[in-house]
Amino acid sequence: MVFPANPFKPTAGVMPPVLIGRESISLDFREGLEDGPGAPDRLMLITGPRGCGKTVMLTELGLIAKKRHWDVIDETASDGLCDRLIARIAPKPGLVSGATIKPTFMGASLGEISIAPALRPASLRDAIAAHLHTLGKGRGLLITIDETQDASLEDMTAISTAAQHLLRENAEVAFVFAGLPSLISDLLNAKVLTFLRRASIKELGDVPLDEVRTALASTIRGAGVSIDEDVLESATRATGGYPYMIQLVGYGIWRHARRRDDGNDHAIRAEDVKIGVEQARAKLGAGVCAPVVKRLSKRCVEYLMAMAQDDGPSSTSDIANRMGENMNYANGYRQRLLDEHVITSSSWGKVDFAIPFLREYLRAEYPNGNDEGASA
Ligand SMILES: Nc1ncnc2c1ncn2[C@@H]1O[C@H](COP(=O)(O)OP(=O)(O)OP(=O)(O)O)[C@@H](O)[C@H]1O
Ligand SMILES: [Mg+2]
Known part of the structure; x- marks a missing residue:
C-alpha cells in the first residue's frame, strides 16, 4: 500500500485539515445569523498577526453562511475596493446609480465601474438592498473584507456608512472584516469609523x-x-x-x-x-x-536584533541603550517598524515582535549580532 497523500496545507489562505481552536468564533457567528438582525456578531472584526488564520477564518464563516443559503461576497482590500464590491453585489452592475463604466481594453474586465467617492456609500447601500431583494425570505448577504489594514479611509468610510444604515434598518446582512492587529488602533482612532467600535472583535492568537x-x-x-x-x-x-x-x-x-x-x-x-x-x-x-527583514533598513534590523536579546517584550529605553542611540533616534526606527507591522507596542514604553518566530529567526540568522555593535 502506498503512503497516504500529505493532508497538511502549509499555504496561505488554504483550509487546514482541522481548523484548530476556533470553534467559539464559528459558534458566535452561527448564533449571530440565527438570532437575526441586530445580533452583535453580524458585525465582526478579526485581527491577528500574519499566518494566524484570518483568511481561513473568513472562508469558514463564509461556509457557515452558505449552509444557511446566504450569499457570500469575499473581497480583499486594495485600490477600488468599494467600486469592486458594488459591481459584484449589484444584480445589474450597469444600472448602479452614479456609476460610469470604465473603458475596457481588448474585451478584458467586463463591468468594471467607477463611482464618484461622495456617491459610494449610497451606491453600495442601494446595491446591497437590490441584491437582498432578489433573495428569498430568510436569506441574507455576508460581505467579508480581507487585509482591511490596506483599505483606504475613503473606502472604509463608504463601507461603514452603508453597513451602519443597513444594520439599523434590520436588513439581513453581515459584515466580517479581517486584518493585522494595528488595524484596531488605526481604525478606532478614525472618527468616521466609530461604528466599528461596536463590532465584535476576535483576536486570533496561538492555539492551545x-x-x-x-x-x-x-x-x-x-x-x-x-x-x-x-x-x-x-x-x-x-x-x-x-x-x-x-x-x-x-x-x-x-x-x-x-x-x-x-x-x-x-x-x-x-x-x-x-x-x-x-x-x-x-x-x-x-x-x-x-x-x-530584507525590506528593512540596516538600522531597523539592528533595532530588531536588540529586541531579540529579550525573551519577551522589550523596553524602548533598553533598546535605545543597546543601539547606542538617544530615545529620539531609536523612536524613529520604532515608528517605522510599527508602520510596517513588524513590531507592536503592547503597553507604554514596551515593544514586542508582531511576527511569530521572528525572534527565533533573528537569533539563528545573526548569532553574533548584525555586524557592528547591534548586540553590544
Ligand atoms: N485554526 C487553524 N488550525 C490549523 N491550521 C490553521 C488554522 N488557521 C490557519 N491555519 C493554517 O495556517 C496558514 C495560514 O493561514 P491564513 O492564510 O488564513 O493566515 P492569515 O492570518 O490570513 O495570514 P496573512 O496575514 O499572511 O494573510 C495556512 O496554512 C492555514 O491552513
Ligand atoms: Mg490572509
Whole structure:
C-alpha cells in the first residue's frame, strides 16, 4: 500500500485539515445569523498577526453562511475596493446609480465601474438592498473584507456608512472584516469609523497545545499513519501553537516519513520529526521572516536584533541603550517598524515582535549580532 497523500496545507489562505481552536468564533457567528438582525456578531472584526488564520477564518464563516443559503461576497482590500464590491453585489452592475463604466481594453474586465467617492456609500447601500431583494425570505448577504489594514479611509468610510444604515434598518446582512492587529488602533482612532467600535472583535492568537496535539493525532492516525505519543508530543511542541507552523510541521514530518517509508508500516518516527521540524523552521524563516527583514533598513534590523536579546517584550529605553542611540533616534526606527507591522507596542514604553518566530529567526540568522555593535 502506498503512503497516504500529505493532508497538511502549509499555504496561505488554504483550509487546514482541522481548523484548530476556533470553534467559539464559528459558534458566535452561527448564533449571530440565527438570532437575526441586530445580533452583535453580524458585525465582526478579526485581527491577528500574519499566518494566524484570518483568511481561513473568513472562508469558514463564509461556509457557515452558505449552509444557511446566504450569499457570500469575499473581497480583499486594495485600490477600488468599494467600486469592486458594488459591481459584484449589484444584480445589474450597469444600472448602479452614479456609476460610469470604465473603458475596457481588448474585451478584458467586463463591468468594471467607477463611482464618484461622495456617491459610494449610497451606491453600495442601494446595491446591497437590490441584491437582498432578489433573495428569498430568510436569506441574507455576508460581505467579508480581507487585509482591511490596506483599505483606504475613503473606502472604509463608504463601507461603514452603508453597513451602519443597513444594520439599523434590520436588513439581513453581515459584515466580517479581517486584518493585522494595528488595524484596531488605526481604525478606532478614525472618527468616521466609530461604528466599528461596536463590532465584535476576535483576536486570533496561538492555539492551545492540547488542541494542536489532538488535531495532529486525528489527522495523522485518521489517515492510517501511526505515531507514538512521545513523537506526537515533540511535533506538537515544535508548532508553538502558531497555525501556519502547525501546517509546516505536519507537512514536513509527513513528507520525511513518506520518503523514508519502505512501503509496509506507515509510521511517523522521531527522526521524521527531527528533520521535518528543521525543514519547517527553515521554511518559516525563508517564507515569512526573510522577506520582512530584507525590506528593512540596516538600522531597523539592528533595532530588531536588540529586541531579540529579550525573551519577551522589550523596553524602548533598553533598546535605545543597546543601539547606542538617544530615545529620539531609536523612536524613529520604532515608528517605522510599527508602520510596517513588524513590531507592536503592547503597553507604554514596551515593544514586542508582531511576527511569530521572528525572534527565533533573528537569533539563528545573526548569532553574533548584525555586524557592528547591534548586540553590544
Ligand atoms: N485554526 C487553524 N488550525 C490549523 N491550521 C490553521 C488554522 N488557521 C490557519 N491555519 C493554517 O495556517 C496558514 C495560514 O493561514 P491564513 O492564510 O488564513 O493566515 P492569515 O492570518 O490570513 O495570514 P496573512 O496575514 O499572511 O494573510 C495556512 O496554512 C492555514 O491552513
Ligand atoms: Mg490572509
